[in-house]
Amino acid sequence: MDTGLRGLARALRLVILVALAVLFLVPFYLLVRNGLATESDITAPNWTFFPRHLQWGNLRELFDDPSVPMLHALWNSAQIAVATTAGTLLLASLAGYGLARIPYPWADQVFYGILGTLMIPSAVTFVPSFVLVSSLGWVSTLRGLIVPTLFSAFAAFLFRQYFLGFPQELEDAARVDGLGYWRTYWRIVVPNSAPVFAAVGTIVFIGSWNSFLWPLVIGQDQQSWTVQVALSTFTTGQTVNLHELFVAAAVSILPLLVVFVVLQRFIVAGVERSGIDD
Amino acid sequence: MLSRLLGPQRRYLWFWVFTGPFVIGLAVFAYIPLLWSIGLSFFDAHNTVTPTHFVGFANYGSMLSDTAFTSSLATFAVFSLFIVPATYALSLALALMVNRLRFARAFFRSVFFLPTACSYVVASMIWKLSVFNGVRFGLANTVLGWFGADPAAWLSTTRPPWYWVVIVTVRLWLQAGFYLVLFLAGLQRIPGTLYEAAAVDGARPGWQVFRHITFPQLRATSVAVLLLLVINAFQAFDEFYNLLSTARGYPPYARPPLVYLYYVALGQGQDLGLGSAGAVILALIIAVVTVVQARWFGLGRKEA
Incomplete structure (x- = not known):
């Protein structure tokens, strides 16, 4: 009876979604627009949506300008994110497998001890963690930025949940062939678990690349700034060329967006698995 | 003796080979700092992590009587009153609309999820220097100008506190997609037979079905989303710091708890005793809020 009405509702829904999608994309556009615009196009009183000139030279300017330590900060961030991701995947997957598959009388207690740290909000522990790291003498070092973040209870939890559902028959077959826990893990379990490694890996990588409070607290001299700390220093402090700041931010985010779009289905699966199904 | 420790077929040994490195690291970098910090909170610890002057509960007393601390809690309360309902409503509405699409569902989900990959620093930068920069070339003021309004x-x-618009919209943009994904997963889990039964019973598609089927079925997801939203709002730091702090320092308004704590513990005073007391108080508040909220929403209660 009311198919016309329903068609109208559907069309309306689509219009709203398209409008909101455009709105959600505008900030990304502004980033690129300002990064490729001339300084006067950014600060002109008659602001226009499209810049009058595209200035690709901004990119070269960013990499040539020695007063803006952006390249070094990007390099720091890349090292930190790669090391953090690799370390977290190794440590958390081993722990998750041990908890899920190796019988041990106190395994539950160990598991709750790990989960307990999830209850302590990580941002509240920055003062105590700073206390520890500074007494180790790790302030303003890459070590201080990487090592304390390697032990992610969240990642261990995701791996444990995943390995609990890993087909036992595959492991039993390996056991019959005489493989112990260690070789079963590396030869059978890891090669068959690519999706969970991809999901946890991307989530950890993006989190590490984007994290701010810890690098701000630990990276106290310019040599140890991450890209977020460097961008923040210029956003909150002394003025810098706006086009240079925006092109730097665009450079910092575009590789990540590509990774994000390519691996999105793994991330979505990881987010969905992250605990709602309790 | 040794063989008992190693367990049958050395299983206990293997358990610790797998979990040991992680557990030791977690103990060193999570539990030790926590205990150390609780210890520090009872000492006068200016610029030192090995203090000698025991002060009892003095740090807690001065923290709780400090109006700057209590007003930071008020700032959090206002912030969560804005951001929690706004994110909840927007992400649920988006999920409902995306879920009913017959095509391009993945495309729209991707678009709304994309800001999750953006850092708070970069988003704050765009908001502060391009959208809401308070001069006429800002995007928001340009739009206001079209309607003949004065730039804000x-x-x-x-007066008026326009900064809340900036703070709330930046987080809304960054996090709505994440909760959209959670809601979409929740919607997919609702059995289709429920909708068929509702149609047989004469429920009209739209509000009635949402009110009596979809919304109650999303209960578990809703509880989890609200808990996460409140906890995350409590830990807000990045966008406040990057939006409001300038070359002249941080303004006296809009200081949430973590920004306040940051300046106490790592600012000029480096008062780690006071900072630790503040961290302990905040951790306790979060624990209480979490438990109360979980009770209130009846977490763990079986679905009807």
Whole structure:
């Protein structure tokens, strides 16, 4: 009876979604627009949506300008994110497998001890963690930025949940062939678990690349700034060329967006698995 | 003796080979700092992590009687009153609309999820320097100008407190997609037979079905989303710091708890005793809020 009405509702829904999608994309556009615009196009009183000139030279300017330590900060961030991701995947997957598959009388207690740290909000522990790291003498070092973040209870939890559902028959077959826990893990379990490694890996990588409070607290001299700390220093402090700041931010985010779009289905699966199904 | 420790077929040994490195690291970098910090909170610890002057509960007393601390809690309360309902409503509405699409569902989900990959620093930068920069070339003021309105000084005025618009919209943009994904997963889990039964019973598609089927079925997801939203709002730091702090320092308004704590513990005073007391108080507040909220929403209660 009311198919016309329903068609109208559907069309309306689509219009709203398209409008909101455009709105959600505008900030990304502004980033690129300002990064490729001339300084006067950014600060002109008659602001226009499209810049009058595209200035690709901004990119070269960013990499040539020695007063803006952006390249070094990007390099720091890349090292930190790669090391953090690799370390977290190794440590958390081993722990998750041990908890899920190796019988041990106190395994539950160990598991709750790990989960307990999830209850302590990580941002509240920055003062105590700073206390520890500074007494180790790790302030303003890459070590201080990487090592304390390697032990992610969240990642261990995701791996444990995943390995609990890993087909036992595959492991039993390996056991019959005489493989112990260690070789079963590396030869059978890891090669068959690519999706969970991809999901946890991307989530950890993006989190590490984007994290701010810890690098701000630990990276106290310019040599140890991450890209977020460097961008923040210029956003909150002394003025810098706006086009240079925006092109730097665009450079910092575009590789990540590509990774994000390519691996999105793994991330979505990881987010969905992250605990709602309790 | 040794063989008992190693367990049958050395299983206990293997358990610790797998979990040991992680557990030791977690103990060193999570539990030790926590205990150390609780210890520090009872000492006068200016610029030192090995203090000698025991002060009892003095740090807690001065923290709780400090109006700057209590007003930071008020700032959090206002912030969560804005951001929690806004994110909840927007992400649920988006999920409902995306879920009913017959095509391009993945495309729209991707678009709304994309900001999750953006850092708070970069987003704050775009909001502060391009959208809401308080001068006429800002996007928001340009749009206001189309309607003949005067430009607003978004971040640098407290009367009216326009800065809340900036703070709330930046987080809304960054996090709505994440919760959209959670809601979509929740919607997919609702059995289709429920909708068929509702149609047989004469429920009209739209509000009635949402009110009696979809919304109650999303209960578990809703509880989890609200808990996460409140906890995350409590830990807000990045966008406040990057939006409001300028070359002249942080303004006296809009200081959430973590920004306040940051300046106490790592600012000029480096008062780690006071900072630790503040961290302990905040951790306790979060624990209480979490438990109360979980009770209130009846977490763990079986679905009807």
